[in-house]
Amino acid sequence: MGDPLQPGLYIVATPIGNLGDITLRALDVLRRCDGVACEDTRVTGKLLKHHGISQPLWRYDDHSGEKDRARLVDSMRSKAVALVSDAGTPLVSDPGYRLVSDAREAGVPITTLPGACAAIAGLTLSGLPNDRFLFAGFLPAKEKARREALDELAGLDATLVFYETGPRLTKSLAAIADWDPQRSVCVARELTKLYEEARRGSADELFEHYTDHPAKGEIVLLIGPPEERTASxxxxxxxxxxxxxxxxxxxxxxxxxxxxxxxxxxxxxxxxxxxx
CATH class of the missing domain: 1.10.10 (Arc Repressor Mutant, subunit A)
Known part of the structure; x- marks a missing residue:
């Protein structure tokens, strides 16, 4: 089992699909910590059971309030608390940053354990330029706000990386096609799983494909940088x-x-x- 961990907060990256995609160090911390703060105890429980680990699970998600956070930070003064998300690296498009911010203000020691991240995995599969990229979370659900978000990023000479859901994918692709039909787009989905897919083309082409073949699962939506254009x-x-x-x-x-x-x-x- 090893010696107990020093008290503090341990940010632990977990798999984004394949349960084998977790580091030896992450497994060691999860075995030796005093408890795990997680978004969904069922999801994290499945991961721990797969690796033969049994630990107290404490729910910490978007609905957790300031009092919940304060109690958790206070426990870190005497306990080693691991923070995980449902999948991937905590704090990347999830509520963990508030907990880390409060822990830092309270003087709690913080350790990060790098690992799987869907945004980076999607970028590596896309074949789009990766020397400069911007992760921008989820595109807004409403049409006007979605267009404004795209317009705000239009002049950026970098690949744009978003998270998306299956039911909203075609709406986002239609918006991108209207916004800038010349951009190269990639849809990366089911990453690290059996039906992993990275499909690249114009937004119009991808819109047609996913209209005929509705996408499921977690999705990384990538938009290539603008091409140099000359006009008379x-x-x-x-x-x-x-x-x-x-x-x-x-x-x-x-x-x-x-x-x-x-x-x-x-x-x-x-x-x-x-x-x-």
Missing amino acids: EADIDDLLRELLAAMSPSKAAAEAARRTGRRKAELYPRAMELKA
Whole structure:
């Protein structure tokens, strides 16, 4: 069994699918800790049972309040508490960061144990550029908010990484196709499991595929960086005229800048001329 762990918080990455994807160090900490804070005791219980481990499980999830967190942090002064999520690395798109923040403020020793992460696994499978990438959590569920989130990231020269769910996937793909049809997109799903899939193409192509073959399971949705685009002055004028039919010169210039890679400040005077 080994000696007890020193009191404190231990952030432990767990498998994202295949139960074998866990480090020897993580298993050692889970065996020797005093208890495990987890999102779902059933999910974590299954993992521990698979590896022959029996530990007290304490629920800590999105619904846990400040008092729950304070009690857990207080227990870390005399106990070794392991923090896990249902899958992957804790704090990556889950509520654990509040617990870590409070533990740090309380002077509790914190140790992290790296391991599986769906965002990174999806990125490695996608074949999209990975020298610069941004993990942006989940795209908003509502159409307007989803478009605003994409617009906010439009000029970033990096691969965009999102988490997504099966029921919402086609809506997100349709939004991406409308937002920037030239981007390369990848849907990575069922990672590390029997039916692991990484399908890449345009948003339109993937929309058609997943409309005919609805996706299940956890999904990583990746959008490649914008390609360098060159447009002639005539092309830009045509684009501005089209946009001016539906929006103000300022908004038309901003949208044309997004689509062409030109600066809004350069396009706005021409939009005003065409409007006049």
